Amino acid sequence: xxxxxxxxxxxxxxxxxxxxxxxxxxxxxxxxxxxxxxxxxxxxxxxxxxxxxxxxxxxxxxxxxxxxxxxxxxxxxxxxxxxxxxxxxxxxxxxxxxxxxxxxxxxxxxxxxxxxxxxxxxxxxxxxxxxxxxxxxxxxxxxxxxxxxxxxxxxxxxxxxxxxxxxxxxxxxxxxxxxxxxxxxxxxxxxxxxxxxxxxxxxxxxxxxxxxxxxxxxxxxxxxxxxxxxxxxxxxxxxxxxxxxxxxxxxxxxxxxxxxxxxxxxxxxxxxxxxxxxxxxxxxxxxxxxxxxxxxxxxxxxxxxxxxxxxxxxxxxxxxxxxxxxxxxxxxxxxxxxxxxxxxxxxxxxxxxxxxxxxxxxxxxxxxxxxxxxxxxxxxxxxxxxxxxxxxxxxxxxxxxxxxxxxxxxxxxxxxxxxxxxxxxxxxxxxxxxxxxxxxxxxxxxxxxxxxxxxxxxxxxxxxxxxxxxxxxxxxxxxxxxxxxxxxxxxxxxxxxxxxxxxxxxxxxxxxxxxxxxxxxxxxxxxxxxxxxxxxxxxxxxxxxxxxxxxxxxxxxxxxxxxxxxxxxxxxxxxxxxxxxxxxxxxxxxxxxxxxxxxxxxxxxxxxxxxxxxxxxxxxxxxxxxxxxxxxxxxxxxxxxxxxxxxxxxxxxxxxxxxxxxxxxxxxxxxxxxxxxxxxxx
Numbered sequence: 001x002x003x004x005x006x007x008x009x010x011x012x013x014x015x016x017x018x019x020x021x022x023x024x025x026x027x028x029x030x031x032x033x034x035x036x037x038x039x040x041x042x043x044x045x046x047x048x049x050x051x052x053x054x055x056x057x058x059x060x061x062x063x064x065x066x067x068x069x070x071x072x073x074x075x076x077x078x079x080x081x082x083x084x085x086x087x088x089x090x091x092x093x094x095x096x097x098x099x100x101x102x103x104x105x106x107x108x109x110x111x112x113x114x115x116x117x118x119x120x121x122x123x124x125x126x127x128x129x130x131x132x133x134x135x136x137x138x139x140x141x142x143x144x145x146x147x148x149x150x151x152x153x154x155x156x157x158x159x160x161x162x163x164x165x166x167x168x169x170x171x172x173x174x175x176x177x178x179x180x181x182x183x184x185x186x187x188x189x190x191x192x193x194x195x196x197x198x199x200x201x202x203x204x205x206x207x208x209x210x211x212x213x214x215x216x217x218x219x220x221x222x223x224x225x226x227x228x229x230x231x232x233x234x235x236x237x238x239x240x241x242x243x244x245x246x247x248x249x250x251x252x253x254x255x256x257x258x259x260x261x262x263x264x265x266x267x268x269x270x271x272x273x274x275x276x277x278x279x280x281x282x283x284x285x286x287x288x289x290x291x292x293x294x295x296x297x298x299x300x301x302x303x304x305x306x307x308x309x310x311x312x313x314x315x316x317x318x319x320x321x322x323x324x325x326x327x328x329x330x331x332x333x334x335x336x337x338x339x340x341x342x343x344x345x346x347x348x349x350x351x352x353x354x355x356x357x358x359x360x361x362x363x364x365x366x367x368x369x370x371x372x373x374x375x376x377x378x379x380x381x382x383x384x385x386x387x388x389x390x391x392x393x394x395x396x397x398x399x400x401x402x403x404x405x406x407x408x409x410x411x412x413x414x415x416x417x418x419x420x421x422x423x424x425x426x427x428x429x430x431x432x433x434x435x436x437x438x439x440x441x442x443x444x445x446x447x448x449x450x451x452x453x454x455x456x457x458x459x460x461x462x463x464x465x466x467x468x469x470x471x472x473x474x475x476x477x478x479x480x481x482x483x484x485x486x487x488x489x490x491x492x493x494x495x496x497x498x499x500x501x502x503x504x505x506x507x508x509x510x511x512x513x514x515x516x517x518x519x520x521x522x523x524x525x526x527x528x529x530x531x532x533x534x535x536x537x538x539x540x541x542x543x544x545x546x547x548x549x550x551x552x553x554x555x556x557x558x559x560x561x562x563x564x565x566x567x568x569x570x571x572x573x574x575x576x577x578x579x580x581x582x583x584x585x586x587x588x589x590x591x592x593x594x595x596x597x598x599x600x601x602x603x604x605x606x607x608x609x610x611x612x613x614x615x616x617x618x619x620x621x622x623x624x625x626x627x628x629x630x631x632x633x634x635x636x637x638x639x640x641x642x643x644x645x646x647x648x649x650x651x652x653x654x655x656x657x658x659x660x661x662x663x664x665x666x667x668x669x670x671x672x673x674x675x676x677x678x679x680x681x682x
Contacts, residue, residue, distance in 0.1 A: 024154050025212040028173070031150070032143050032181045033219035039124045039135070041227065046075070046128025047323055061312055069306045072129035076302045077295045079125040079385040083118045084294055090118035091384045094141025096487040099197050102171060103616050105494050110141075111148040111171075119145070123386040130323050131302060132377040132395070137388030140178035140193065147174030168616070172198065173208045179451075180213030184221045188451030189213050195445040196484060200614045250416055251408070251425070252464060258404050258430065259437045259468030262397060263475025265374075266441025269393065270480040272378040277490050280382065298383040305376050318368040319354040324395055326351045331398040331431040332456065336409045336424070337362045363410075366403040370396060389483055393442045394435045401434020402427055429461045433468045441472035444482035494634050496612055497641045511608055512601040514640040515622045515630030519544065544596065544621055544628055598623050599632065605640055612637060 050071050057063045083090045089097075089110045097110050109115060119142050126133045151170045175197050180189025190209040194201045280287055280297070290297045307313070309320030322330065330352040337355060341362045355365055377392035405427030415422040436452040439445075449465045481489065488495045522531065522544070597620045599608060611617065612634070619633040 021208065024150060024170075025173070025208060026215060028143075028147055028150055028177055029181075029212045029215035030219055031146055032177050033216045033223065035120065035142065035146070036139065036181045036216075036220050037223040037227075039120065039127065039139075042124050043127035046125075047130055050128075050130060051323075064312065065307075065310055068310050069303060072131055072306050073299055073302045075125045075129040076131060076298045076383065076385060079122040079129075080295055080298045080383065082125070083122045083385060086121075087112070087114040087118035089115045090122055090138075090141075090386050092386065093137030093381075093388050093484070093487065094119070094144075094386075095137045095196055095388075096484045096491065096493065098141060098144055098171065098175060099484060100488060100493045100495065102168060102197050103494070103496065103618075105618065107493075111145050113145070113149060116142060116145040116149070119386045126385050126387055129302070131305060132324065132373060132380045132392040133383075133385070134381075134388030134391035134393075136179060136182045136390035138386040139182045139388075140175050140197075141386075143178030143181065144171050144174035147171060147177070169202065169205050169208070172201070172205050173212055176209035177212045177216050181216040181220050183451070183455055184217040185451045185454035186210060186213035186217040188447050188449075188454050189217070191447035191450055192443075192445055195447055196443060196482075250418075252467065254404060254408055254430070255433055255464035255468050256471055258401055258434050259471030260475055262400065262434060262437035262468065263441050263472040264479070265396075265400065266393075266438055266472060266476045267479035269374065269378055269396075269438075269442055270476075270483050270486050272375065273381060273389070273483065274486045274490060276379055276382045277487075281490070294384060298385060301379055301383055305380060308372060308376075316357060317360055317365060318372050319365060322351060322354050324391055326354075327395050328398055328435075330355065331395075331402045332428045334426070334428055336406070336427055338406050338410045339413075362406060363403065366399055366406065370399045370403065373399070389442065390439060393439050397435040397438025398431040399434070400438065402431040404434065405430025429464075432456055432461055433465050436465050437468040437472040440469040441476035442483050444473060444477055444485075446470060446473060494618070495638070496609070496634055497638060509605040509640060510601065511599050511603045511605075511622050511632055512630070514605070514636045515601075515632045516636065517630045519621075519628060519631050544631075596621055600624065601629065605637075608632065609637060609641070 050067075053067045053071065054064055057067060087109065089107075089112075094110075097107055101107055101110065119138055123135065123138045123142075127135055147170045148167075151167065172193070175193035176190040178189075179192050180186040182189070187210075190206075190213050193209070280290070309315040309318070311321040313320075315321060319327065319330075330350070333350075333352050335349065335352060337352070340349070341356055355362060357365055373392070373396055377389065377396060381387050381389045381392065405425065408430065409425040409427055412425055415424040417423075432452055436448045439451075440448040446466070446469050449462065449469045452465060453459045453462055480486065485495065485497075597611075597615070597617055599611075599620050599622050601622060601624055603622075608620070611620070619631060621628060622630040622632060
């Protein structure tokens with residue numbers, strides 16, 4: 001016991017000297033690197049066993065088919081069942097929920113050790129099955145859980161992590177580490193996590209995110225070297241493109257075409273993914289049957305996908321034998337496939353030989369791969385297992401870019417003439433640009449360009465990559481919400497839509513146009529009977545406290561109302577109860593927030609949106625010369641931004657007629673009825 005006390009004292013001394021931040025960030029970096037590497041190692045061994053079993057049965061095609069289909073089905077069904085039994089919150093990506101949590105909303109059970117265990121085990125099984133599911137989104141959730149748990153441990157030695165604002169900072173760092181450690185891309189990881197999860201980012205967290213992500217990515221790559229997966233610390237999908245003249249200016253139109261096309265394709269991917277989820281949520285006989293028998297849907301999806309990718313069958317026409325990482329490495333290679341097809345394979349071709357079929361053109365193989373994997377990825381990411389969409393979309397983008405690159409190489413077989421020198425087209429460079437553009441379009445981020453050059457280890461194509469990513473974003477943002485916002489809408493999580501850029505009407509709509517005027521409140525003279533009636537008639541957990549019913553001057557608001565009368569409900573004497581019910585509230589024994597956030601009636605929609613986004617508010621009270629006149633919550637802001645204001649002004653972005661197909665069936669009226677109580681959150 002004395003030894004424990006001494007060691008605890010020594011650790012507290014270490015924490016005090018080095019600083020809580022540094023200790024926390026180092027522990028987070030090390031733990032996430034170990035988790036990421038362990039998951040990669042286990043899933044790689046699983047895929048190795050899968051390929052070995054398939055290869056050993058080459059003498060019997062029916063048995064090969066049985067193994068090819070059964071092995072992934074067992075793993076996917078195990079992942080689904082494990083998550084359902086341990087923590088259903090682990091299903092899906094996790095980024096939409098984290099985005100909601102960082103907005104100040106409490107989502108129960110999402111940051112627990114049970115969710116961590118379910119996410120790690122389920123994701124490892126999913127990745128080891130070879131199905132088109134990604135690691136990045138779920139791993140952001142895993143890192144955030146790890147950060148939340150570590151913060152509680154650090155609180156034991158120092159109380160600095162108890163503040164709710166500090167908790168938000170911790171989750172932000174966790175998101176950055178999750179992306180950075182997933183592929184060993186700290187720079188793009190931090191930028192991507194900021195773009196995906198934050199509307200406003202506190203600059204004070206910048207160094208924390210970079211330090212933890214860099215440290216974690218370094219350990220992750222060092223572990224790969226120790227395990228002899230790599231010779232030295234290098235990029236995950238290292239390319240060897242020509243550096244002296246990687247591309248010609250005459251190729252920029254082709255890169256622009258890739259960007260614009262990826263914008264439309266990314267928007268369609270989000271739309272298709274959402275339609276599958278909405279179909280599964282429709283109350284009909286089929287969905288009720290699938291809900292009762294939860295393993296049937298993932299089993300059927302896996303069966304269909306593996307059957308179509310079976311190499312001796314249809315899979316031979318779409319490089320079906322390649323696992324996701326093998327596909328990326330081959331799509332990024334330095335060969336021009338149109339020149340190789342139909343001739344002897346050159347040395348060093350490796351797994352890229354899977355793209356060649358003696359009777360089918362390379363263009364057809366690439367096109368079939370893209371079309372088939374497109375809907376397979378959109379459907380697979382809806383299975384009830386931990387799965388992300390980043391890596392499947394990355395593969396799709398790479399195949400589309402490679403297709404354009406091979407077409408360019410066929411159009412200019414001798415290369416492009418510049419300054420008297422012929423420069424060959426590099427189709428692999430087009431693949432990298434396509435991967436960055438499509439992932440950027442689906443996630444509505446620009447940092448995918450940075451992630452791509454960190455993944456490939458070459459910055460040669462950064463200029464056309466940025467052009468393509470920006471064009472893809474421009475198109476996709478006008479057509480559909482990002483994949484994560486789409487999931488937030490489908491799950492009906494509380495969210496705050498972005499304001500359309502350049503709409504002057506956002507300055508002409510004020511809080512008084514959208515607020516709820518019928519506000520439930522208490523005053524200093526309120527009795528327990530009034531409080532009990534209020535609790536029975538509403539589900540609100542917070543309520544404003546005014547000085548009197550006449551003046552309505554707000555000076556505070558109450559928290560956790562149910563705790564106020566919990567002691568009272570245990571009393572058994574009826575007459576005594578009746579007498580007590582008419583007594584005034586004892587406000588000095590109630591938890592009170594003395595400074596509730598307030599707005600004035602003429603606060604513009606733009607300013608209100610900015611304040612809600614910046615401070616993570618779920619509601620704000622509206623006052624006029626200190627008098628309570630209304631309340632605004634996320635629900636009212638959401639309605640106003642999406643065009644359902646009393647004045648009938650619509651704040652929708654260009655091409656928005658394609659967006660929010662969920663709401664197409666019920667057109668909003670120009671005058672939105674004010675609800676009887678605000679949509680406040682716990």
